[in-house]
Amino acid sequence: MDPNTKNFLSNQLMWIVISLGISFAISWFLPFPVSLVAIIGTFLAINFYMRRYQLRRMGAGGFGGSFLGGAGNSSQVNYACISCGQRHNQGSCPRCGSRMKRAEF
Numbered sequence: 001m002d003p004n005t006k007n008f009l010s011n012q013l014m015w016i017v018i019s020l021g022i023s024f025a026i027s028w029f030l031p032f033p034v035s036l037v038a039i040i041g042t043f044l045a046i047n048f049y050m051r052r053y054q055l056r057r058m059g060a061g062g063f064g065g066s067f068l069g070g071a072g073n074s075s076q077v078n079y080a081c082i083s084c085g086q087r088h089n090q091g092s093c094p095r096c097g098s099r100m101k102r103a104e105f
């Protein structure tokens with residue numbers, strides 16, 4: 001599994017355990033209707049802070065950066081050697097050294 005995904009999942013699990021513990025504590029100390037409101041409020045607050053924390057950790061180089069990089073690679077023009085057909089993007093063919101090449105899309 002991707003280490004980032006694994007980290008994200010264990011983080012998520014940790015927050016679920018923490019919020020469960022908090023809701024148990026709240027329902028222990030407060031009477032029913034008040035405890036329900038307090039639990040929902042706590043869940044929303046935890047979600048809000050968790051999202052902010054993860055967004056800050058990802059930053060601009062997270063999903064956006066890798067998406068732009070992937071799109072750039074897929075739209076790149078590929079060249080193939082005219083004499084031997086080897087696909088390459090270098091000045092001369094790495095297999096036969098010919099500088100003649102054609103673009104392949």
Ligand SMILES: [Zn+2]
Nearest residue numbers: 081084093096
């Ligand atoms: Zn070649």
